[in-house]
Ligand SMILES: Nc1ncnc2c1ncn2[C@@H]1O[C@H](COP(=O)(O)OP(=O)(O)O)[C@@H](O)[C@H]1O
């Protein structure tokens with residue numbers, strides 16, 4: 001479904017990602033790990049089409065995702081709809097005047113009938129346990145509450161691929177547990193899950209595979225969780241990222 005071959009992206013003269021190879025299949029749950037500044041967020045932004053690769057090849061379901069594709073208004077709508085992206089600083093993706101409107105925004109934008117908009121919004125508020133916040137202004141909420149609202153607003157669009165950039169950062173154990181449970185449910189329901197993290201113990205029960213970035217902004221290793229038992233030094237490295 002997702003394939004990147006020798007993909008690179010630069011910010012002016014700063015390397016974002018360099019020469020990476022990656023394959024993600026439908027229904028996979030993968031974690032992108034690596035030290036701070038190694039390229040995790042850049043890669044996720046390439047996957048969802050916010051950035052086009054400078055060199056190398058990104059294909060999504062056989063379609064080449066390059067700068068020309070991302071400018072093609074007839075094609076990008078369907079591509080973007082595949083993804084739900086929860087940003088690392090998820091407060092930047094909240095702009096409505098109430099939590100309810102925030103979660104309803106996506107379904108409304110998809111042009112769904114009013115009863116479907118209401119159902120999806122209510123379901124997602126319930127799933128994230130934020131019904132009590134529905135009249136509140138998202139901007140005024142705590143960081144953890146904002147993260148839950150951002151996830152609810154992404155899930156309300158029912159994307160096939162759910163991408164969460166460092167979803168556990170700065171969250172209390174209670175919120176971490178809730179988000180972990182929801183991600184597991186989504187994976188069991190057949191969604192493709194892509195998470196970035198540099199906390200191995202927070203993701204090891206959630207994903208099947210780990211892609212590890214090096215300081216050189218490239219992916220050095222791809223390891224299945226099932227293989228980890230035989231790789232204690234690798235686990236130690238991940239624990240100390
Ligand atoms: N907007 C930007 N402008 C210039 N350099 C950037 C920008 N965003 C990220 N970078 C650089 O790209 C590299 C990869 O960053 P990023 O993908 O954010 O890493 P990570 O998410 O793994 O912490 C870093 O060296 C970072 O400084």
Ligand SMILES: [Mg+2]
Nearest residue numbers: 040041042088
């Ligand atoms: Mg990042």
